[in-house]
Amino acid sequence: MVEPVLAVSDLKKHYPVRRGLLRRHAGTVFAVDGVSFSIAPGETLGLVGESGCGKSTVARTVMRLVEPTSGTIRLDGTDITALGKTALRPYRRRMQIIFQDPFSSLNPRMTAGDIVREPITFHRLAAGKAADQRVAELFEQVGLRPGQMRLYPHQFSGGQRQRISIARALALDPALIVGDEPVSALDVSIQAQVINLMMDLQRAKGLSYLFIAHDLAVVEHIAHRVAVMYLGRIVEMAPKLELYRAPKHPYTQALLAAVPVPNPTLKRRRQVLDGDVPSPMNPPPGCTFHTRCPLAQAQCRAEIPALRNLGGNHVVACHLA
């Protein structure tokens, strides 16, 4: 078996909640509560779930922008969970992140060229003319004109800005790019362009993606495998075709049923979930989904379902699946 680019096991991120003048410990937000997955070279893992289910926390923890509470993160087989700032620097070259909002993720005071050049300078990959040359190449790779290097971020459109972010991420020639909802803020037509660009780059460079989104249609297009998160845990993970064709977890089924179908004559039986996501400060006992699950039984209220492999890399955390 090929060694995965990224292997995350039992990752947890708990935020203490402090209240009052003495800042007493008043509770814990279980933002990410035991997440495990791995990504092979050249593979895209889609991570989907509702707002607040911990997707972005996973992304930031994997990038070591947020310190994990426990668990391990292995990059190219090396445990980077506990590396200090300096020791981590060479590994920053191997993984880069693209954020959702193309308007806040670029420094408004720097030119697009400087933004892309900065990682090259930080990691001393090139300098002077060679660095300029490299930046120009990157601009071309993401479909921007090298002449646009001197412009400032506000002079670009949302899609172009996201292209700058991609060029910046590519500057270090990483093995893994984490996309934290990289297309959610863009118009639908622009979304398609950016996703196609990401897929072309993947083919050309053998990149791996951890692609976070809440739009299942987008994930279906780009991902090879899909993981579904609910309240800080992965409830189902399977190869894309398998998951979309035969979802096993009632939550996945409900999510897929909610995807709009662009055909008004098609009558569908829609399964609508009642209620809201419970507070991650006080997750329900047993299966965290039982409060909204149409199939919930006594066992679901008491026992936490473990992730079981149903064969063919299809894992699900449900007593009934």
Place this chain on the structure above:
Amino acid sequence: MGFYLIRRLGLMVLTLFGISVVIFVLLRLVPGNIVDILFDSAGMVNPADKLRIEQELGLDKALPLQYASWIGGMMTGDLGYSYVSEKSALAEIAPRIPVSARLAGSALLFAVLIGVPLGVISAVRQNTWLDYVLRVMSLSGLSLPSFWLGLLVLMGFVALFGSVPIYTEPTKTFGEAALLVLVPAATVGFRSSALIMRLTRSSMLEILRQDFIRTARAKGASAGSVNYRHALRNALLPVVTVIGMEAAFLAGGLIVTETVFNIPGLARFLVESIRNRDYPIVQNLVMLIAVVVVTINFLVDLLYAALDPRIRLSD
């Protein structure tokens, strides 16, 4: 850009014209003129003498005429004569400018050099004990009036050294000069530094939450580069506005400090001149302060464009 500059300069001239009218009218609305004050102290009034002096000083003419002669004189470089000392207004005002400018400049420098770095530290170390200490300090800076702080400083000198440094001109040694300028400057600058610190802190906190800061960290940028190159440059815009406002305040707001520390600067001179209804001095002094304030505002606007590429000075 060129058109912008011309329009701004035109506006500055208009503003200054408006200010000159207001100064002129307000000053004459104050009851009593120099002649009243002179005769007050004499105790006996001879109306003929009074009229003669008023005629000599031109105070009997209609107000528009008086105004025109002031502005006309200013155009030709003639600022008139002080009623009190009978020296030319220029000779009275000019030597006091460096005294006040030095004090205001050092106060502003002190405020920026203390306020900006402490604001950055406070934001980067948000909610640590250091942040709390700095915030309490800045709150006290905003709450303590500078005249009271000045008196405390003077009392401190008396308690520690048994004497208070007296302002002399020219100063003998560099150390003496530093002491005589820096102590009052720090006293005035403390308030500005507190204001600048709080604004730098809140502005930094806002910027530090943005994704491009996370991106910079993910790139492998050092903490110094993230905090200063990426965050501070973006956070500085509102701070520059406040620095400009503080500079404008310091141009005319040193009255109390100059009085407490006994510094013969412009602000104290202005108060004395108002008390004596020394119209030529007051008019020209206030006008000078207005020119400084308007110029500072203009420079701040230009600085904006230099700091933020999104701001284009056009139309």
